[in-house]
Amino acid sequence: MKPAAPHQAEVEKRVAAEIQRVDQASQHGVSDWMRDRIRTRVTEDVLRSYAEPLERESPALIRRLERGDWAAATALVDLQARRHDIKVIWRAPSAMPKGAAAYAHPEERSVHVPLIAGVEQLATVHHELGHVLAGPCTRTAPHHQLVEGGFSHCAFCETLAWRHALEDFAPEPFLTAYHAHAARALELNRKRCRMTTDALGLLDAFVDPKILTTVRAVRAAGGRRAYFAAKVEQWRKELKHA
Ligand SMILES: [Zn+2]
Ligand SMILES: [Zn+2]
Numbered sequence: 001m002k003p004a005a006p007h008q009a010e011v012e013k014r015v016a017a018e019i020q021r022v023d024q025a026s027q028h029g030v031s032d033w034m035r036d037r038i039r040t041r042v043t044e045d046v047l048r049s050y051a052e053p054l055e056r057e058s059p060a061l062i063r064r065l066e067r068g069d070w071a072a073a074t075a076l077v078d079l080q081a082r083r084h085d086i087k088v089i090w091r092a093p094s095a096m097p098k099g100a101a102a103y104a105h106p107e108e109r110s111v112h113v114p115l116i117a118g119v120e121q122l123a124t125v126h127h128e129l130g131h132v133l134a135g136p137c138t139r140t141a142p143h144h145q146l147v148e149g150g151f152s153h154c155a156f157c158e159t160l161a162w163r164h165a166l167e168d169f170a171p172e173p174f175l176t177a178y179h180a181h182a183a184r185a186l187e188l189n190r191k192r193c194r195m196t197t198d199a200l201g202l203l204d205a206f207v208d209p210k211i212l213t214t215v216r217a218v219r220a221a222g223g224r225r226a227y228f229a230a231k232v233e234q235w236r237k238e239l240k241h242a
Contacts, residue, residue: 007046007085007235014042043235054079062171065122073116077125080169081111086132088125090115104131104161119174123165123181130164131157142198155193159186159202166215175212183207 018038023030030038057079064072074090081088087110096102102113102124111128114121134157137143143156162182170178186203189195195203205211 007050011039011043011046011235014046015039018042039236040232043232047231047235050085051083054083058171062173065171066173070117070122073122073125076171077113077116077122077129080126081129084129084133084168085109086111086129088113102128104128106132106134106136119177120181122174123170123178126165126169126178127161127182127185129169130161133164133168134160142196142202144194144196144199146193153189153193155186155189155195156199156202158189159199159206162186163206163215166212167218172219175215179209179212179215 015035015038019030019035022034022038058076061072061076061079065076078088087108089110089112091112091114093101093114096112096114102111104111109132111125111132113125113128116122116125137145137152137154137157139145139154143154145152145154147153162185165182166175166178183206186207190200190203
């Protein structure tokens with residue numbers, strides 16, 4: 001069985017309580033249509049409760065990062081992960097398994113990441129969160145897995161994860177630095193991984209600095225409403241198939 005995303009238990013508990021409350025208050029019981037309405041509303045409420053602390057606190061946290069106060073990075077990542085319903089397991093860099101700076105379990109919506117002491121570590125952590133948003137590797141073209149030292153890499157997933165890191169997580173003032181760091185990391189894949197034509201196309205488009213124009217447009221368009229609508233739809237699907 002697929003492990004439940006962290007929010008599901010909370011949504012289920014609140015939906016059950018609300019259905020019980022409505023059922024007791026009405027003479028005709030709770031119809032399927034009402035259950036559906038309740039689920040949508042509860043999901044939106046839970047989501048909003050996850051997103052609001054980030055929107056409130058991120059400007060001050062990002063100003064601290066600009067001053068080089070890296071303690072703010074951990075707080076920012078915790079709030080971002082909460083908003084996207086991702087579980088973060090923090091570890092000392094020395095406690096990471098050999099050969100891995102960080103890793104993600106997209107199917108469980110969790111990441112294992114090092115404590116942050118600089119912009120490259122912040123980018124690494126955001127890259128792992130990006131793997132969760134990109135979803136599990138489908139292992140069919142354009143994906144292609146390369147297993148190396150007990151870890152698998154997929155050049156296509158790597159590019160997708162960086163794209164999400166830039167679009168969904170990178171603080172605005174660090175966007176250009178992130179892109180340069182990501183492009184360097186991805187160019188290693190070109191030499192190291194066997195890549196499908198589509199994966200190469202995605203990589204070529206990403207490493208071109210012109211991608212930053214698209215990234216900025218996506219960020220500007222991804223306001224609260226679009227985010228809520230997309231996430232509520234996704235959560236409802238996940239809950240139906242849970
Ligand atoms: Zn993949
Ligand atoms: Zn990766």
